[in-house]
Amino acid sequence: MRAPTVIVYARLSRDSDASTSIASQTAACRAYAEQRGWRVLFVAEDVDVSGASKLEDRAGMSTVLDSLGSADYVIAAKLDRYARSVLEFARLLRAADDSGATLVTADGTLSPDTSKLVVHVLSAFAEYERDMIKARINASKNHLRTVGRWLGGAAPYGYRLIKRDGGTYLDIDPEAAAIVRDCAEKLTRHGASLAGLARELNGRGILPPADHARQRAGRKTRGAKWSTTTLRDVLVTPAVRGYLVQSAPGKPRTARNLVPVLDASGEPHQVGPELLDAETWSTVRDAIEGRAVGRGADRTGKAMLLHVARCAECEGPMYHQRRTANGKDYSTYVCPRGVGKHSDHASNVVQARGLEQRTEAEFLKVFRRIGLMVKVHSEGRDVARELREAEQALDNLSGNLAALPAGGRAAQAVVSQITALESKLETLQREAATPARTEWQDSGVSLADEWKARTVEGRNALLRDLGAVVTVRPLAVGAERRFSETRADVDFTGPEWWRELNPAEAQLAAIAWEESL
Structure with missing residues (x-):
């Protein structure tokens, strides 16, 4: 008949007390095993290691955990040699139970007969300790937030x-x-x-x-x-x-x-x-x-006239093709429907640099004396943002409440927050009945100066905000391939802020603009 096997574990925070030294612990454990006819597999030791530290952070205990499946018992001199934390000891008990091993102590606190009972008692204490730790952490966090x-x-x-x-x-x-x-x-x-x-x-x-x-x-x-x-x-x-x-x-x-x-x-x-x-x-x-933007949607990219330049033949967009050679820029704008032997119309390719310079010159000519307008809120408080935030917060709290045990302290706190937010939401909704007015105001910067300060992407955005449309005609048969201003028309429907005015104001603004030109 096979003799039961046992692993001896000894731990000491400081090896200075002869009564609890590694040697005295090991001797007590070996004597206990010998009396019962158990065969000692090995002795695992942790010296200068705290009993409150995690099991995996101790070299000796890590060896015990790895070998639980090969032993019938694990023995320590006393209960506190395993751990001084109820949580860590409960973890060790579960690991041993899962592997079919039993924890015992040489002083008789844990024996083969009482070990299971102690497991249940200590598990209850471990659960209580976890709850107390959570409560302390939550109370500390609430204080820090306050x-x-x-x-x-x-x-x-x-x-x-x-x-x-x-x-x-x-x-x-x-x-x-x-x-x-x-x-x-x-x-x-x-x-x-x-x-x-x-x-x-x-x-x-x-x-x-x-x-x-x-x-x-x-x-x-x-x-x-x-x-x-x-x-x-x-x-x-x-x-x-x-x-x-x-x-x-x-x-x-x-x-x-x-x-x-x-x-x-x-x-x-x-x-x-x-x-x-x-x-x-x-x-x-x-x-x-x-x-x-998603797949297939318009993108600004790095071309100044992307989604601004259009083909005169098919009214479709012209796309930027970047090409450099020997340090020189030979990039072009191309209509994809006018390329190849199966094209829908005559080839329409134009030099990018010439077209962009033509557009820039026309922009500065038209808008050199017009100021950049920006949106501002006036006459009252705009509560739209606060309404969105309050509604989102209510949705998030409702999601939290659904995941909490009904009637618990945490659930009661969330209900209190929901009640306060609902009251705030009612107040905001009353204020929203008289919404703040959004209007355009002069930024103090001219469109010409803004143009000079912007990057290529910024200029593209500005052109689109001003309703710019650059219409490009195909190169005439026999004409020189260099860029000619006669190939392109540059038109503007007006700044973005004009399109947000009411029709009467927009008409007056358009007349004033025409007169300024």
């Missing part, structure tokens, strides 16, 4: 962590904040795109968020680059408002799914100063979402 302290983790891009008043707080990182604000300005005021801004940042050697944090911490950077996704995530997260954020219920933790953590009254927890104010952040999000 006083505006940072709960932990890396600071969002544009912020840094500072120590004051015995705690950690978010503060503005001047270098990164300037990048965020500059990108927001170019997106909302100068027609820039995420792709263009990402290229610009990489060209300037600006570090993306992860490498910026590494450099600030004195660590080696990894050579990462800005991408449109990285830049979008930096700009759309509510963290730029100084809010504590979390992922929306049931959604992955991505920047687009982050929502503010709400306090008991349903208001966002403010844990840092605003990087972007409410109106700027809302405008940035609208600009990014408005320019997001």
Whole structure:
């Protein structure tokens, strides 16, 4: 008959007390095993190791865990040699039970007969300890939120962590904040795109968020680059408002799914100063979402006249073909329906540089004395954004409530938040009955100066905002292949703000514009 097998485990925080030394523990365990006819497989030791540490963090205990399947018993001198944490000891009990092994102690606290009973008792204590730990953590987080302290983790891009008043707080990182604000300005005021801004940042050697944090911490950077996704995530997260954020219920933790953590009254927890104010952040999000395109949709690209130049033969769009040779630019705009032997009409290809220069000259001629107008809110408070945020917060809280045990403390807290938000929503809806007026105001910058300041993509956006249409005719038979201004007509339906005026005002504006020309 096979003798039962046993693994001896001995642990000591400091090897200085002869009564609890590794040697005395091992001797007691061997004597216990010998009395019962058990065969000792090996002795696992952990010296200078705390009993509160995780099982996997101890070399000796890791060996025990790996060998549980080969032993009938595991023995330690006393219960506290296994662990001084109820949670860790409960984990060890479950691992042993799953492997068919039994934990015992040489002092008789755990024996083959009582081990199962102790397992159930200690499991109950472990569950209680887990609940107490969760309660302490939640209470601590609630206190930190109340006083505006940072709960932990890396600071969002544009912020840094500072120590004051015995705690950690978010503060503005001047270098990164300037990048965020500059990108927001170019997106909302100068027609820039995420792709263009990402290229610009990489060209300037600006570090993306992860490498910026590494450099600030004195660590080696990894050579990462800005991408449109990285830049979008930096700009759309509510963290730029100084809010504590979390992922929306049931959604992955991505920047687009982050929502503010709400306090008991349903208001966002403010844990840092605003990087972007409410109106700027809302405008940035609208600009990014408005320019997001799917497969087959129009894209601005890097060509100045993309979706502006049109073919006179078929009225279809002309596309930019980039071509350089020996350092010279031979790029063209081409109508795809006028190419090849099966084309629908005569070939229509025009030199890109000449066409763009012709358009620019006409633009400056027409708009040199006209100022750039920007949208502003006036006469009252625009509550549309707050309404959207409150409605989204209600949806998120409802999702949280559905996942919580009914009648529990957490559920009651969520119900209280929902009640406060519903009251706030009613107030906002009453204010929305008299909405703020959106109007156009002079930015103080002329369209000519704005044109000079913009990138190629920004100029493309400006042309489209002004209703520009550049109609290109095919090259006449026998004509020289160099660009001729007679091939293109440049027309403008007028600035965007004109098209938002009422018909009477638009007509007066059109008359005034014609007279100014």
